[in-house]
Amino acid sequence: MRIVIVTDAWTPQINGVVRTLQAVTRELEAIGHEVLVIAPDRFRSVPCPTYPEIRLALASTAAVARLIDGFAPDAIHLATEGPVCLAARKHCLATALPFTTAYHTQFPDYVAARTGANPDWIWRYIRWFHAPAQAILAATPSIARTLDRQGLGQVRAWGRGVDFSLFGMAGARDPDIAALPGPVQLYVGRIAVEKNLEAFLGAAHPGSKVVIGEGPARAALERRFPDAHFLGTRSGTALAAAYRAADVLVFPSRTDTFGLVMIEALACGTPVAAYPVTGPIDVLDDRVAAMDADLDVAIAAALTRERIACAAYAGRFSWPASARQFLAALVPIRGYSLAA
Helix, strand or coil, rough: EEEEEEECCCCCCHHHHHHHHHHHHHHHHHHEEEEEEEEHCCCCCCEECEEEEEEEEEECCHHHHHHHCCCCCCEEEEECCCHHHHHHHHHHHCCCCEEEECCCEEEEEEHHHHCCHHHHHHHHHHHHCCCCCCCEEEEHHHHHHHHHHHHCCCEEECCCCCCCCCCCCCCCCHHHCCCCCEEEEEEEEECCCHHCCHHCCCCCCCCCEEEEECCCCCHHHHCCCCCEEECCCCCCCHHHHHHHHCCCEEEEECCCCHHHHHHHHHHCCCCCEECCCCCCCHCCCCCCCCCCCCHHHHHHCCCCCCCCHHHHHHHCCHHHHHHHHHHHHHHCCCCCCCCC
16 A cells, blocks of 8 residues: 655654654554655755744645655545645645544644644634544544544544563663662653643652753753753663653643653653643553642652553553554545555
8 A cells, every 4th residue: 555644743853743653654664555754854944933943844735746646645644734734635635635634732732832822713723624634543532532522523543652672671771860869750752831841840859850852941941940950852772761760750741642752651661640631641540650730749659650560551552553543544545445
């Protein structure tokens, strides 16, 4: 099967959307499918306002259409709501090509956090963008219900996975993190206003706070919280070693649709502390994590969880299963049989 995946989130960005698309693409190719990723790296781009690390591609409909038509796909998936996918959407609608979309990001909440705009205004755009899709892929039941309340009922489940060749209890522990006064509380992700890092960095629980990631809020947060350890980005074995060296992963976001870092940490035996909100409530279990409206309470409780239980729980999240869900949700073009 020939599959086009169009996305505005791609390397060199490091986030859950990019990592999900990379992992699923690898799985699809491993089982014999051909995948064309149409991403911003194919076009000129400009910095995103308020978030210059993200580039917005200057992708014309004609240019995107040439890539799609030249590949002659059997299915088309639009992963994001940005300019590259807008161009692909326009082409698909003009030529009656069916397509699926995905709701990866709580875009209305993110824009509201950054600009103060009314989230209802952004939801108008989200409804407009996704309404023509034959299916909208969502990572959790909570997100599916949110979309349904917005009149977008054509939702299909698409879970996430863990790369168990990287993330597991066996392996090195980051020596610098392990040497910090415990308990070591770790955050992994973008350093941006929508991630609510102030709640983590301002928590009163004793020990050391470690932040892995980059983003526009880093400089300001480093000034406000000089005792925290900001280590920049980590990936692969270095990220796994950081997870293993931590006593708890703290996930302070209230706006994520899933939270890939949570299941990676669990695979490394590290319990999770979070708020009881969309994402954590769908992904976590009281046996391996703690969720509370008071983050200090959640951290204290999570530190009592057994690391072996955490790693075992993470075993239910696999990228092959995620790829199968993705494949099953696709809508074939020209009568192609997904069972073929």
